[in-house]
Amino acid sequence: MxxxxxxxxxxxxxxxxxxxxxxxxxxxxxxxxxxxxxxxxxxxxxxxxxxxxxxxxxxxxxxxxxxxxxNRLFALGMQTARMRDLIAVAGPVIERLADEIRQSVHLVVANRGETVVIGAASGGSEMTFSLKLGYRRPLVDAHSGLLLMAYQVPEVRQRMIEESIAVCQSEIDRAALENELNLLRREGSIINESRDIIGVTDIAAPIVLGNEEAIACIIVAYLNRKKTTPDYDFARGKLVDACSEIARRMEEFRPPLHAAQSPTEN
The missing domain is CATH 1.10.10.10 (Winged helix-like DNA-binding domain superfamily/Winged helix DNA-binding domain)
Structure with a gap:
């Protein structure tokens, strides 16, 4: 044959x-x-x-x-219906979240082994920390990237790991990384010191659709200030609610293919 x-x-x-x-x-x-x-x-x-x-x-x-x-290929990918839907749905939600917790909020997706910021809201505080749209960081070296990899099927996760290792060009303990990703999937969110910026705490959670795969991640860059007591748990609660709302609206925005194609009953 x-x-x-x-x-x-x-x-x-x-x-x-x-x-x-x-x-x-x-x-x-x-x-x-x-x-x-x-x-x-x-x-x-x-x-x-x-x-x-x-x-x-x-x-x-x-x-x-x-x-x-x-970034031409990435720009084309951003013009797909799914990405347009995500930005349209998530935009108002992250704006509201930023105002509620008075911290900057970023919408992040994965692209060729890196995280990419595709949306941001600065919040209502007089001082916040914000990343520029298009900011990139290797998946394996970003809290949002770890969550994005954690919520994928094994084949996709492995491909993302390989792409990210190629980007950061550093030695990675694969077994330790897999254990960390499995733990993150069980915990569902992250509160941890920023891997890059002193004085900033990352609070991150994935946007997970019905297939249990993350299409994006929202990360709060929580700016710690001397005369203010941080309330990370409050911010995380609001963040998780926002991610759930976006996921629900995305499912409503674009119904599953099998549902759209199901025959009409007589």
Whole structure:
């Protein structure tokens, strides 16, 4: 039996190979290095690289010595119906949450081994700590990233771990990480000192749909101040409620496919 695909598009496959390679490598590669890793000559991929640069999918590194992925693919992903629905539904909820707890709130998704901030609300306090939209951090080095990985099926979780390790390029104790993710899935949320900013406590919880998989995470950057007693439990309670509300509205916003396609009873 012939297992070869019925149709082939060599040029398209070549372009996809280049994009996938740069995504996995996580660092800039020269055209020659790309060719070597793909088993192709520099001349074979030269025109495809040029087209991908023209279309904005890859760019030359600042030093001009290599090629890197741009945010073009991520931007396209953000235009999908699911992402538009998420932003539309979550926006008002995180604004209200920020006002209620008087702290900054961030909506985070996973992309190519990293967390990405896609929404933010500053809260009602005269002083808060906020991250810029588009801020990225390796999944394995972010509380929101750990929660996003914890609430995935095993195959997806493993892929996310691999992508994140490639991005941060550091040694990870896989067994310890798996134990931590399993514990987080049981606990359902995080209250812990920020992994990056002194004086900030991260309070995070996932937005989990009916399939028990997280589509996003909300993280509160709780700013600790000398003359104010922090109330982390209050903030976490409000946060968990907000995540549940967003998940419920997302399910209503876009009903399951099988329900939409069920036959009409006579």
């Amino acid at each position: 012939n297992d070869q695909p019925s149709y082939s598009a060599p040029a398209l496959e070549k372009g996809l190979d280049i994009l996938e390679l740069l995504a996995v490598e996580g660092t800039a590669l020269t055209t020659r290095q790309v060719g070597e890793r793909l088993g192709r000559s520099k001349n074979e991929i030269f025109r495809m690289v040029h087209v991908l640069i023209q279309r904005g999918y890859i760019a030359r590194a600042p030093d001009g010595e290599g090629l890197t992925l741009t």
